[in-house]
Amino acid sequence: MLRILQAGFATLMMAFLILPIVAILPLAFTDSVFLNYPIESYSLRWIQELGQSAQWSASIVNSLIIGSGATVLSVVLGTLAALALRGSAIPFPDVVRTIFLLPMVVPAVVLGVGLQISLARMGLSSTYLGVIVAHTVLCVPFVIVSVSTALQGIDRTTERAAASLGAPPATVFRRVTLPLAMPGVVTGAVFAFATSLDEVVLTLFVAGPNQRTLARQMFSSIRENISPAVAAAALLLILGTLLLAGLAAFLRRRPAGAPA
Amino acid sequence: MSGVFANARLRAALLILPLALFLGVFFIWPLWTMVAVSVHNDAIGGALPQTSVAIGQWDGEGMPEAAVRDALVADLRDTPRSVLGGAVRVLNSQVSGFRTLMSRTAEAAQDAAPGDRLDLLSVDERWGEPRFWRAIQLSVAPYTDRNLLAALDLERNADGDVVAAPEATSANRLIIWRTFAIAGTITALCALIGLPYAMLAAALSGWKRNLMLLAVLLPLWTSLLVRTAAWFILLQNEGLINGALMWLGLTDGPLPLIFNRLGVVIAMTHVLLPFMVLPIYSVVAAIPKNLMPAAASMGATPFAAFRRILLPLSLPGLLAGSLLVFMVAIGYYITPALIGGPNDQMISSIIAFYALQTANWGMAGALGLILLAITTVLYLVYSRLSRASAPTGL
Numbered sequence: 001m002l003r004i005l006q007a008g009f010a011t012l013m014m015a016f017l018i019l020p021i022v023a024i025l026p027l028a029f030t031d032s033v034f035l036n037y038p039i040e041s042y043s044l045r046w047i048q049e050l051g052q053s054a055q056w057s058a059s060i061v062n063s064l065i066i067g068s069g070a071t072v073l074s075v076v077l078g079t080l081a082a083l084a085l086r087g088s089a090i091p092f093p094d095v096v097r098t099i100f101l102l103p104m105v106v107p108a109v110v111l112g113v114g115l116q117i118s119l120a121r122m123g124l125s126s127t128y129l130g131v132i133v134a135h136t137v138l139c140v141p142f143v144i145v146s147v148s149t150a151l152q153g154i155d156r157t158t159e160r161a162a163a164s165l166g167a168p169p170a171t172v173f174r175r176v177t178l179p180l181a182m183p184g185v186v187t188g189a190v191f192a193f194a195t196s197l198d199e200v201v202l203t204l205f206v207a208g209p210n211q212r213t214l215a216r217q218m219f220s221s222i223r224e225n226i227s228p229a230v231a232a233a234a235l236l237l238i239l240g241t242l243l244l245a246g247l248a249a250f251l252r253r254r255p256a257g258a259p260a
Numbered sequence: 261m262s263g264v265f266a267n268a269r270l271r272a273a274l275l276i277l278p279l280a281l282f283l284g285v286f287f288i289w290p291l292w293t294m295v296a297v298s299v300h301n302d303a304i305g306g307a308l309p310q311t312s313v314a315i316g317q318w319d320g321e322g323m324p325e326a327a328v329r330d331a332l333v334a335d336l337r338d339t340p341r342s343v344l345g346g347a348v349r350v351l352n353s354q355v356s357g358f359r360t361l362m363s364r365t366a367e368a369a370q371d372a373a374p375g376d377r378l379d380l381l382s383v384d385e386r387w388g389e390p391r392f393w394r395a396i397q398l399s400v401a402p403y404t405d406r407n408l409l410a411a412l413d414l415e416r417n418a419d420g421d422v423v424a425a426p427e428a429t430s431a432n433r434l435i436i437w438r439t440f441a442i443a444g445t446i447t448a449l450c451a452l453i454g455l456p457y458a459m460l461a462a463a464l465s466g467w468k469r470n471l472m473l474l475a476v477l478l479p480l481w482t483s484l485l486v487r488t489a490a491w492f493i494l495l496q497n498e499g500l501i502n503g504a505l506m507w508l509g510l511t512d513g514p515l516p517l518i519f520n521r522l523g524v525v526i527a528m529t530h531v532l533l534p535f536m537v538l539p540i541y542s543v544v545a546a547i548p549k550n551l552m553p554a555a556a557s558m559g560a561t562p563f564a565a566f567r568r569i570l571l572p573l574s575l576p577g578l579l580a581g582s583l584l585v586f587m588v589a590i591g592y593y594i595t596p597a598l599i600g601g602p603n604d605q606m607i608s609s610i611i612a613f614y615a616l617q618t619a620n621w622g623m624a625g626a627l628g629l630i631l632l633a634i635t636t637v638l639y640l641v642y643s644r645l646s647r648a649s650a651p652t653g654l
Binding site for chain 2: 010013014017018021023024027034035036078081083084085087096098099100106107108109114116118121134136140169200201204205215218222223231234237245
C-alpha cells in the first residue's frame with residue numbers, strides 16, 4: 001500500500017514538474033491564431049513568423065549579440081578571479097567569493113533600479129554596452145562557480161612538475177592549468193550565455209527599444225497579445241538550451257588534458 | 261621565500277582586480293546609487309535655492325528674518341512653474357494648504373514690479389504662521405527619510421514626529437505583507453511536496469532515482485519565461501487544465517485559474533520547487549543508509565524511525581531549502597506580473613512601477629532598499645546554515 005502511494009506521489013509530482021513544459025511545445029506548430037488545444041491543423045507559420053516579423057527576428061539577433069558579449073566578458077573576468085581565489089594568496093578568500101556571488105542573490109528588480117540610474121549617469125542607458133554589462137553582472141557568479149570547481153579538481157603536482165622542469169608561470173598556465181580547467185570554463189560560458197538569454201528584468205530597466213531581446217519580446221508578447229509565436233519562441237529557447245547543454249556535456253566528457 | 265609569496269600575492273591581486281573593479285562600478289555602485297537616491301532630497305533645494313540657504317540661519321522660533329522672506333519671493337519669481345510644482349507637492353503633503361498659498365504667492369511675486377519689496381503677510385496672512393516656514397526648513401535638508409517612511413506607509417507630521425500616513429494614500433504595507441503571505445504559501449507548498457519527493461529520490465537507486473532527479477533538473481534548466489508562458493497557456497480559460505476538467509465533467513464552466521492568487525501560487529511553486537528539492541536531497545542522500553534498518557532492529561516501527569531519525573536529520577536541508585525558496589520568492593517579478601491580477605502584485609511590481617512608469621526613483625529606491633535588506637538578512641542566515649558557495653545548488 002505504502003509502495004503504491006509512494007509511486008503514485010512520485011509520478012504525479014514528476015508530471016507536475018515536466019508536463020507543463022512539454023505541453024506547450026506542440027502549440028508552436030498550430031495553424032490557428034489561438035493557443036488552444038485541440039490543434040486542428042499543423043503548420044510552420046509561427047516558426048516562420050519568428051524569422052519574418054521584424055520584432056521577433058530583431059529580438060533574436062539582439063539576444064545573440066548581447067548573450068555573446070556578456071559571455072565573453074563574464075568568462076574573462078570570472079576565470080581570472082577564480083584563478084586568484086585558488087590558493088591562499090588573497091586574504092579572506094571566503095568573504096571575497098561571497099561578495100562575487102552576491103549578484104545571484106540580490107533581487108533583479110533592486111539591481112535593475114540601481115543600474116537604470118547609474119548607467120544613465122554614465123551615458124550607457126539604451127545602449128548595447130549597457131545591456132551587456134548589466135547581464136555580465138548576473139553571469140559572472142556562474143563562471144566563478146564552474147571554473148572554481150574545475151580548478152579544485154586539478155592536481156597541483158602537475159603544475160609544480162611543469163615549473164620544476166623550467167616552465168615560467170605563464171607557460172605553466174597556458175600549457176597545463178588552462179587546458180585542465182577548460183571544461184569548467186566552457187561550462188561557465190554555457191551557463192553565462194543561458195543566463196543572458198533568459199534575462200528579462202534587468203533588460204526591462206536598462207535596454208531601449210533597439211536592444212529588445214528574445215526574452216524581453218516574449219515577456220511583452222505574453223502581456224499584450226499572446227499568440228502561438230510565444231510557443232514557437234519557447235520551442236526555440238528550449239532547443240537552444242538543449243544544444244548548449246549537449247555542448248557542455250560533450251566538452252566535459254573529453255579526457256582531461258586533451259588539447260582544447 | 262618571502263619574495264615568492266609577495267610575488268604570488270601580487271599576481272593574485274592583479275587577477276582579481278578586473279572583476280573587483282567591474283563589480284564595483286556595475287554592481288556595488290548601482291546599489292549604492294539606489295540607496296542614495298532614496299534618501300536624497302532635491303525637490304525643495306532645487307526649486308528654492310536662495311530660500312534654502314537663507315532659512316538655514318533661522319532658529320525655528322518666532323518668525324524668520326526679512327532676508328528669508330525676501331529670498332522666498334526671489335525664488336518664486338525666478339523658478340519656472342514646472343520646477344516649482346514638485347516642491348509644492350512635497351510641501352503640501354506635509355502641511356495642507358501649501359498649494360494654494362504657494363500659487364497665490366508666486367503669482368504676486370511675478371506680478372510685483374522689479375525692485376519692489378513684496379509684503380508676504382499682505383499677500384496671504386498664513387505666512388504669519390511659523391508652521392509653514394518650519395515645513396520649508398525641514399524640507400530643504402539634503403537628505404530625507406520621507407521616502408523610506410512612505411515605503412512603510414509612515415510620514416512626518418508638522419512637528420516632525422513619525423506618524424501613520426492617512427489611510428488610502430498608499431498601500432505599501434499591504435503589499436509588503438502580501439509579498440510575505442504569497443512567498444510563505446509557496447514555501448510551505450514547496451516544503452510539503454519537496455520533502456517527501458527528495459526523501460523518496462534518496463531512498464531509491466539506479467534509474468528510478470535518476471529519473472526523479474532529472475524531473476527536478478529539467479525545469480531548472482528550462483528558461484523561466486518558457487515555464488511562465490507554459491503556465492499562462494495551461495491556466496487560461498480555454499487552456500488544457502480547464503479543458504480537461506470540463507471534458508471530465510468536473511465543472512460546467514472554466515474555473516478562474518489565471519490572473520488571480522491561485523495561478524501565481526501554482527506557477528511559482530512549479531518554478532521554485534527545484535530549489536527546495538535539491539538542498540533536501542543533498543542532505544538526505546548523505547545520511548547513512550543503515551540507520552533506518554538499525555532503528556528497525558531496535559524495535560522501532562517505520563513511522564517511529566522516520567519521525568525520530570530520518571526527519572530530524574533532514575531538517576537542515578528543509579530549513580536551507582525553505583530559506584532559499586522564500587528568499588527568491590519575495591524578489592520575484594516576472595511570474596506575478598504575467599500570471600497575477602492587480603491584487604497579487606508583489607513588492608517587486610511596485611518597485612518596477614515607480615521606476616519604469618512614474619520615474620519616482622526615490623520611492624523605487626526606498627522600497628528596493630527594504631527588499632534588499634530583507635534578502636540580505638535571509639541570505640546571511642542561509643549561508644551560515646548551509647555553508648554552500650552557490651545559492652542555486654549549482
